[in-house]
Amino acid sequence: MCLAAVIEDVNEQPHRERSFYEYPKLYDFFHSRVLDRTKQVSLLEHFEPDNANRVLELGCGTGPLLARIEDEYDEVLGVDSDESMLAVAREKVTTADLKRADFTDWCATDHGRTFDTAVLMGGLLHLTRDEDLQALAVNTYDSLREGGAFGTFFQPFTEDVANGNRTVEAVESERYTVKRHATTALTSPEGHYTTTYLFTLRDKNRASEAKIGTVFNGRFHDPDKLADVFRSAGFDDVEVTTGDAPTTLRAVK
Template sequence: MPLDAVIEDLEKAPHRPRSFYEYPALYDFYHSRVLDRDAQVGLLRRYEPADTARVLEFGCGTGPLLTRIEDEYETVLGVDVNEAMLAVAKDRVTTAEVREADFTAWSAADDDLEFDVAVLLGGMLHLTDDRDVAALAQNACESIRDGGAFVTFFQPFSDDVENGSRDVQTAASDRYSVERHSTSALTSAAGHYTTTYQFVIRDEAEDREVTMGTVFEGRFHDPDALRETFADAGFSQVEIHDGDGPTTLHAVK
């Protein structure tokens, strides 16, 4: 469904409950302009073991990482639970493999596979339950060889997290613009939060404008708790790196 079809769908049924993730075209348009995809590749490069040939991406979405790296490794596999996103990824990749799987319920070992490195780029905020975090840690450990690595980034929970924060971000092309308004509120002492989004989507060529509201339930994570969870899952080395970029978890089996 291209972006003009997203606009048409919103015009036909403006009050139907929606998720941002049901529209891969909207997801791609927005994230390709507000996220640094090259930096995500750089994160993989920074923490991959020497002579890495096999790469696994948990939560691959529409495949932006897969398409950037698939020609540089012997094996590249992306898994995701969202069928609409995977359909786009399958059309984009050439040598990489894409399959439907929930990384809190599946590991590469389930299919007798083993990787040198596994990554999760941006998916930690979806893991609101401690049991899902533990399942990810276990499945990541089972998916890689001894000496292999897992890397992800996350938003740490601290006293500096602002309750009731507001933000506006805009992504635009020659024809379209997407303006995202967000308001977030903490809902638990463990870092859970709710973000209400309003997307304003404009088609300048057709002089059309629609809005879409959606609610996201996410979580900030405690670095010490993550370190303990991944160590309990079997990783021999777990490091948290908090520098100029996102806070990164790097675990070695």
């Protein structure tokens, strides 16, 4: 569904409860402009061990990272639970494999495969339950060969996390503009939060506009506790790096 069709759909049923993720083209349009995909490629290269040629991306979404790296490795696989996201990814990739699965309940070795590197590019915020985080660590450990590495980046839960934080971001193309207002409020001492979004979409060619309100429930993660989860899963070397860049976790089997 292109953005013009999204605008039409919203205006036909303006009061229906919606998720941002039910519109993969909107998701792809917005995130392709606010996220630095080149930086993600650099992070992958930082995470991977020497001589890596098999890469697994968990939560691959619409496949932008896969499309950038598929010609650089012998084997590239993207896993995501959302079929509509994977449908957009199939339009982008040529040689990368795609698998529909919940990455907290999926292991490569169950399918006779292992990887040198596994990455989760920002998806930790979706793992709000401790048991899902533990399952991710165990299944990722089992999906890697000895010496293989897992890497991710995340928003750490620290005293600096502001309750009631508000942001506004806007992106555009020659035809469309999308503006997103976001308000985030903490909902638990363990870092759970709720973000309320208001998206305003405008089609300049048709002079049409729509507004979409959605709610996302996520979690900021305590860096030390997160590292302990991966150590408990069997990883020998777990390192959390903080600084001006995104906080990252790298775990080596």
